[in-house]
Each structure stands twice: as C-alpha cells, then as structure tokens.
Amino acid sequence: xxxxxxxxxxxxxxxxxxxxxxxxxxxxxxxxxxxxxxxxxxxxxxxxxxxxxxxxxxxxxxxxxxxxxxxxxxxxxxxxxxxxxxxxxxxxxxxxxxxxxxxxxxxxxxxxxxxxxxxxxxxxxxxxxxxxxxxxxxxxxxxxxxxxxxxxxxxxxxxxxxxxxxxxxxxxxxxxxxxxxxxxxxxxxxxxxxxxxxxxxxxxxxxxxxxxxxxxxxxxxxxxxxxxxxxxxxxxxxxxxxxxxxxxxxxxxxxxxxxxxxxxxxxxxxxxxxxxxxxxxxxxxxxxxxxxxxxxxxxxxxxxxxxxxxxxxxxxxxxxxxxxxxxxxxxxxxxxxxxxxxxxxxxxxxxxxxxxxxxxxxxxxxxxxxxxxxxxxxxxxxxxxxxxxxxxxxxxxxxxxxxxxxxxxxxxxxx
Numbered sequence: 001x002x003x004x005x006x007x008x009x010x011x012x013x014x015x016x017x018x019x020x021x022x023x024x025x026x027x028x029x030x031x032x033x034x035x036x037x038x039x040x041x042x043x044x045x046x047x048x049x050x051x052x053x054x055x056x057x058x059x060x061x062x063x064x065x066x067x068x069x070x071x072x073x074x075x076x077x078x079x080x081x082x083x084x085x086x087x088x089x090x091x092x093x094x095x096x097x098x099x100x101x102x103x104x105x106x107x108x109x110x111x112x113x114x115x116x117x118x119x120x121x122x123x124x125x126x127x128x129x130x131x132x133x134x135x136x137x138x139x140x141x142x143x144x145x146x147x148x149x150x151x152x153x154x155x156x157x158x159x160x161x162x163x164x165x166x167x168x169x170x171x172x173x174x175x176x177x178x179x180x181x182x183x184x185x186x187x188x189x190x191x192x193x194x195x196x197x198x199x200x201x202x203x204x205x206x207x208x209x210x211x212x213x214x215x216x217x218x219x220x221x222x223x224x225x226x227x228x229x230x231x232x233x234x235x236x237x238x239x240x241x242x243x244x245x246x247x248x249x250x251x252x253x254x255x256x257x258x259x260x261x262x263x264x265x266x267x268x269x270x271x272x273x274x275x276x277x278x279x280x281x282x283x284x285x286x287x288x289x290x291x292x293x294x295x296x297x298x299x300x301x302x303x304x305x306x307x308x309x310x311x312x313x314x315x316x317x318x319x320x321x322x323x324x325x326x327x328x329x330x331x332x333x334x335x336x337x338x339x340x341x342x343x344x345x346x347x348x349x350x351x352x353x354x355x356x357x358x359x360x361x362x363x364x365x366x367x368x369x370x371x372x373x374x375x376x377x378x379x380x381x382x383x384x385x386x387x388x389x390x391x392x393x394x395x396x397x398x399x400x401x402x403x404x405x406x407x408x409x410x411x412x413x414x415x
Contacts, residue, residue: 122196126210127170128177130402134266134409135173138299139166139274141409142292146278148413149289153282161281164221165274171218172234176241176265178211180252183245190317226277233273237265255326262307267300290360294353295412301346302405309339313395332389336397340381343404347374354415366415373404 143162147154181188181197188198196202215238222234240261243249251257275296276286311318311325312335318328327335347370354366380400387393 122202123210125194125196126178126181126202126207127174130399131173131177132170134402134405135169135270136166137406137409138270139169141412142271142274142295143278144413145289145291145295146275146282150279150282150284153284158281161225162278164225165277168218168221168225168234169270169274171214171221172237172241174214175211175218175238176244178207178214179242180245182207182211183247183250187314187317187321187323190320191314227280230273230277230280233269237269237273240265253323255324255329258325259304259307262310263300263303265303266306267303268296271296271299290357291412291415294350294361294415295408298346298350298408299405301342302408305339305342305346306401306405308335308342309398309401312336312398313391316391332394336381336384336389336394339401340377343377343401344374347371347377361415365411369411369415373407376400377404 140162143165147158181195182204185197185204188195193199197204197207219231219234219238223231244252244258244261251261271292275292279286308326311327312332315325315327315332317323318325326338330338350370351367354361354363354370377400380397384393384397
C-alpha cells in the first residue's frame with residue numbers, strides 16, 4: 001500500500017513511542033493515496049504499522065508483545081498505474097479500431113440494391129423532376145389529343161412507339177438540365193445547394209457521363225423511330241440547350257436570348273414535334289388542329305413566363321456571380337407581377353377563344369377550367385404579396401406556376 005511523500009515534516013520528526021514502534025512511525029498519520037480516484041485523505045491510526053516516508057510505503061509492523069520480535073509485514077503489491085493506463089488505452093484503442101473496421105466493412109458490404117437505390121435518387125434529382133413532369137405530361141397529352149382526333153387509326157404497336165418517344169424526350173430534357181448544372185456549380189451552391197453536383201453527391205465526371213448518355217440514347221431512339229425531320233428538330237433542341245449553358249456562348253447571361261430559347265424548346269419544338277411525329281406514325285400528313293394550335297401558342301407564352309420567373313428564387317446567387325436577369329435588374333416583386341399579368345392574359349385569351357370558336361372547343365370545359373386556374377394564380381400572387389416576397393414564398397410561387405403548366409396539359413385532351 002503506497003502512501004504520499006508529501007506528508008508533513010512534523011510527522012516525520014515525531015518522537016518514538018514507548019511501545020517499540022519505529023522512530024519514523026506515528027500513532028496517527030494522515031496522508032493522500034496515490035490512487036487518483038480517491039480525493040479524501042486516509043488516516044492511518046494503527047500504531048503497529050511502520051511507515052517509511054521517503055519511499056512512501058509501509059515496510060513493517062511491530063506487535064508490542066514482550067515474547068515476540070517484530071515481524072515484517074508482507075509487502076503490499078506495488079501498482080504501476082501509468083502502465084495500467086497505457087495498457088487500458090491500448091486495449092480501448094484496439095477495441096475502437098476493431099469496431100471502426102467492422103463498421104467500415106459493414107458500410108463497404110452494403111447491399112447492391114441499396115447502392116442502386118442511392119444512385120437512382122441522385123439521377124432523379126439530377127434530372128430536375130419538375131421539368132421531367134412537364135415534358136412527360138406535355139408529350140402524353142399531345143399524343144392523346146392526336147389519337148382522339150383519329151380513333152379509327154389507333155393500333156397497339158403505336159403504344160410502344162409513343163413510349164419510346166416519351167423516353168427520348170426525357171433523355172433530351174435530362175441532357176439540357178444536366179449540362180446546365182455542370183456549368184452552374186458555383187451558382188447552384190448558393191441558389192440550389194440541394195442539387196446533386198452542388199451538394200457533392202454526384203461527381204462532375206459522372207455527370208458528364210450521364211449527359212452524354214442522355215444525348216446519345218435520345219438521339220438514337222428518335223433516329224431509329226421517327227425519321228430525319230423529327231431527328232433534325234431533336235438535334236436543334238439539344239443545340240439550343242447547349243448554347244444556353246456552355247461557354248463561350250452561355251446565352252443564359254442575356255435575358256432576351258434566354259427567354260427565346262426556353263420558349264422555343266419547351267413551347268414550340270415540343271408541341272409541334274410531338275404532334276407531327278404522332279400524325280406521321282398514324283400515316284397522316286401534318287395538319288394543325290385548333291386545340292393543338294391553341295396549346296402550342298398558349299404553352300409558348302407560358303414557357304416565356306417560366307423563363308422570366310425561374311430566376312426569382314435565384315436572385316442572391318445571380319447577383320453574386322454577376323448573372324444579369326430581369327429579376328436582378330427590375331426586382332423580384334416587379335417580375336412576379338409581370339409573370340402573373342402575362343398568365344392572366346393567357347387565361348383570358350383562352351376563355352375568349354372558347355366563346356369565339358364554339359365549334360372548335362368545348363365551352364363547358366374550356367371556360368370554367370381556365371377561370372379556375374386564373375383564380376388560383378390570383379390567390380397565389382396574393383399569398384406572395386402577403387409574405388413580403390420572402391425566398392420561401394417566391395419558391396412556392398414558382399412551383400405553383402409549374403403546377404398550372406401541368407394542369408393545362410391535363411385539360412388539353414378534354415377541350
């Protein structure tokens with residue numbers, strides 16, 4: 001049993017007792033143990049113990065018996081606490097290392113299905129789902145409209161061909177939005193940090209592989225199924241999407257050029273191209289129908305509004321990277337009001353057309369549907385005004401405009 005060498009000098013100088021104890025012992029000695037977990041002093045009150053204050057250990061005890069000599073007390077074990085601590089630490093480190101290794105092994109041995117699901121989630125975010133929905137709904141609505149106009153020509157093999165066309169359009173959409181993300185990483189880290197490249201979930205190299213795959217797959221599907229004219233329109237769409245984002249062109253820096261590209265690709269090319277391809281698949285020459293001509297004009301103006309309002313949530317990043325947009329020049333409120341006004345005019349024209357050409361449109365659907373959508377737009381613009389144009393409210397307003405876009409295509413087959 002070890003004792004502290006910091007005991008008082010007066011204890012070491014105490015006089016020998018008449019009971020035969022060592023001259024260096026004391027009848028009542030208080031000291032602190034070397035064990036760090038004991039903080040209170042321990043008192044030695046046994047006069048039989050002999051204490052060596054220099055080496056801080058109990059050496060022997062003396063029994064005050066006239067018939068016996070002093071017997072040495074068995075020396076208590078001496079503990080090397082520093083060695084114990086090192087050993088414990090090494091054991092703990094070994095345990096932690098084993099645990100970490102096991103965890104790393106478990107992570108490395110994640111099921112293939114889990115890895116595939118994670119990769120699919122990254123690709124889905126990379127495709128910008130709200131744009132995919134617009135492309136898919138638009139193409140399906142136009143195909144449905146063409147088939148309803150020529151029901152006697154419907155064949156089951158056309159379903160597979162239409163499906164291939166939708167896949168090709170989604171691939172083209174993926175190429176355009178993907179290449180825009182590759183060249184907008186810095187801006188997206190401010191404006192859209194949830195996108196996979198900006199968030200660090202998807203490497204630039206893998207993003208390039210994806211966009212090249214989308215372009216190649218889409219172009220191959222169109223060339224194989226829809227002839228040279230539609231293939232040329234598809235290539236034009238890819239080209240416009242490229243010069244929109246890629247230096248040295250990067251036409252997104254110029255508001256008017258950016259608006260025209262978006263309106264052309266999402267408005268005219270999509271609607272005209274899908275309707276043309278569908279009629280060609282039915283063996284019919286191209287001919288405008290009133291509903292398709294209406295939706296093409298309506299959606300072209302709608303795409304222009306999307307092009308104007310898409311920059312509303314991105315004002316902070318655009319100003320930081322000196323991207324000139326109408327929102328940075330004229331202010332968020334003015335652009336929101338401008339977009340709302342253009343859409344309201346669009347809806348009023350739709351209602352007017354329904355009354356002006358009753359033989360071409362179903363008034364019972366065309367009028368109340370567009371009146372309802374216009375009312376929803378007014379209400380959402382009022383909410384934005386009440387929220388004082390916060391970033392969250394602006395984003396909700398922009399997404400609501402996309403919902404109106406989807407709704408228009410849902411109405412198309414019915415009008």
